[in-house]
Amino acid sequence: MKVFILICCFWCFSAISQTCLVDFDETAQAQEFLDNGDGTVTDQILGLTWMRCSLGQTWESETCTGDASELTWQQALQTAHGYKYADKLGWRVPNVKELSSLTERKCVRPAINEIFFPNTPSDDFWSSTPSVIDPQRSWVVAFFNSSNSIKEKNLFVFTRLVRNVD
Incomplete structure (x- = not known):
């Protein structure tokens, strides 16, 4: 029974952690980013x-803590x-x-450099770019798999x- 619980815990943990392909080059390379020491x-x-954190999160002890806020585009x-x-x-x-430049296409869940952007939700993020064909929609970038959609x-x-x- 203990082995089964251990296997289940490992499977649950691995299901929510970032997965990266080893045979692909990084697209959001660490040397591109400079840590300013202030979040x-x-x-x-x-x-x-x-x-470094999503809106709603707090930069604390070298990581993003708390829950990210979900807002409408206007908000x-x-x-x-x-x-x-x-x-x-x-x-x-x-x-x-700009937002797409943060995606790490060799990784999923989240598709971002976790060293510089820890605890990023593996979900859609707003861009300021509205759709040209539908004024009720705007472009988002999915940090689940690096895709874009409206x-x-x-x-x-x-x-x-x-x-x-500056």
Whole structure:
């Protein structure tokens, strides 16, 4: 019975942990990011500073704690407006290309570099990019598997903020 419980616990743990392919090159390479020591990282290639945690989470003891908030697209945009974090203003919801740059395509659940973005929900995140064919929808990036799609703006989705480097 103890062996069965141990196997079940291992299976449950492995089912929720990140899985990465070893034969693929990293797409979100560690050397691209600079840890700013304040809960943010800078993508040195794109010149963007990212919050390490999703909105709703707290940067604490080198990790993201708490539950990420799910917001509608409008709520995400409104929350970003005037948001102050790490003593900086200018935070915004990233466009779909910027947000996609964080995806680690060799990994799933989540498809992101967990060293720099720990405890990221393996789910959709809002971009600021609206759909050109349907004004009721906007683009999201799925950190489950690195895919992009459009979702209705009134759905509740996770958000990570970005700002341009000064």
